[in-house]
Amino acid sequence: MSALLRRGDVGSAIEEVRSRLAHLGLCEDRVAHPEVFDEALDQAVRTFQQERGITVDGIVGPHTFRRLDEARWQLGDRVLSYVPGHLMSGDDVTELQRRLSQLGYSLGRPDGIFGEQTDSALREFQQGVGVTADGTCGPDTFRAFERLVRTVSGGNASQLREQMTLAQLQSGIADKVVVLDPGNTVDPALCHAIAVRVEGRLAALGTQVLLTRPARATTERPFPDDTARAQFANEVGADLVVSIHVDKATSPLPHGLATFYYGDPRGGQHSSSGRVLAQRLQEELVARTDLLDCRVHPRTWDLLRRTRMPAVRVELGYLSNAYDAQRLMSAEFQDAVADALSVALTRFCAPAGQVQRTT
Secondary structure, eight states, rough: SSSBBOOOOSSSHHHHHHHHHHTTTTTTTSSTTBBBOHHHHHHHHHHHHHHHHHHOSSSBBBHHHHHHHHHOOOTTTBBBBOOSOOOBSSSSHHHHHHHHHHOOOSSSSSSBOOOOHHHHHHHHHHHHTSSSOOSSHHHHHHHHHHHTTTTTTSSHHHHHHHHHHHHOOSSSSSSSSEEEEEEESSHHHHHHHHHHHHHHHHHTTTOOOEEEOOSOOOSSSSSHHHHHHHHHHHHHHHHEEEEEEEESSSSSSOOOEEEEEHHHHHHHHOOOOHHHHHHHHHHHHHHHSSSSSEEEEEEOOOHHHHHHOEEEEEEEEESSSHHHHHHHHHHHHHHHHHHHHHHHHHHSSSOOTTOOOOO
8 A cells, every 4th residue: 555544534445444453452443434534543543553663643654554464464364484575574473483482493583574584493393393394384383383382481582692692792893884874754964964974983993884875865766765774784784773863743842862772662572682772872862962861762663673683763853843953953963963873882882891981
C-alpha cells in the first residue's frame, strides 16, 4: 500500500486497516461506517504504533501497514523459510527466533525477519531433533518445538551473546568501522553537515567512517530508504551505526535531545549493546549542549531493526521549536554535537577499565 491513510479519509483500504486492528483487540470492527477513518480508528492506529515502537502519528502509510501485516501472523499460521531477496517477516518469525534462542541456538538478535542466521539456526535445530533439516518451518518442526519448549524456560542466550558482542567491541575506536547515517527527512543538509563533522573527528583517531548517503539527492541517485541503509551497513561489516536526525512537530512546544536503540517498548527483546551505546551518546550530548534531556528509548524502526550490529538514532532537537532551531543552526552547537558523538563512541569502544568522560 503506497497511499497515506489518516483521520477523515474514506475507502475500502480503511476497512482492511480496521479489520487488522480489531484482530489485535485495538478497536471494534462492527461499526456503522467501517470505511470511515474516524477518531476511534485514529486512536487505535496510534496505540498500535506506540506498542510496536514506530513513529506515532496516526497515519497508516507503507511502514505502518507492513507492521500491521506482520502482526497478524502467529507461529504455525504459515510455513516459514528463508527466501533471499524477499525475506519473510512477522510476529511468527519473532516467536520462532525467540524459541530457537531460548534453546541456545545462535541466530543473532531476534528481529522478526527470517534471514540467513535464522535459517542456519533452524537447520541446526531440525538436525538435532531428527526432522528433515531443510530450513522450512512446517508442521513437523512445529511439533518438535512443542515437545521441547515445554521443558525449557527463562532462556537468555541471545542476551548473553549481546554481552559477548559488547566485550568484543571494547578494544579501542581505532580499528572500528563506523557507519554514520545522516537523516533523510526534515533537513537532510543539516544532518549531513553534522555527520561530516563527526567523520573528521573519528578519522583523526584512525576509525574508518562511511556515510550512507551523499550531501544531496538527485533524480539519478535518490536518497536510500531505511532498509537500503541498513543493508549497506550489514554489507560493509560495520561495527557500529549512528543515525543523525533532527525533528519537526506541528506544535512549537516539543524540544530537546533523545536517543533510540533497537527494542520492543512493551519489554522483551532488545539490543543490550545498542542500549549501552545510546546511553553513552545521550550522556555526552546532554553534557555538551544546553538542550532538554529527553532520555533514551527503545524503538523498532527499520534501520535499528535490520542492522546486525549495535545501531542507534539520535534526535538532536526540533526545528519547529525556536530555541532548538537557533541552536541547531549554530556552527558552535554543531561542533559541540560532533564532539559529543565522537567522544561517546570512543568511550563505548574503550577497553574495560578505561571508560572515562573526555572534556
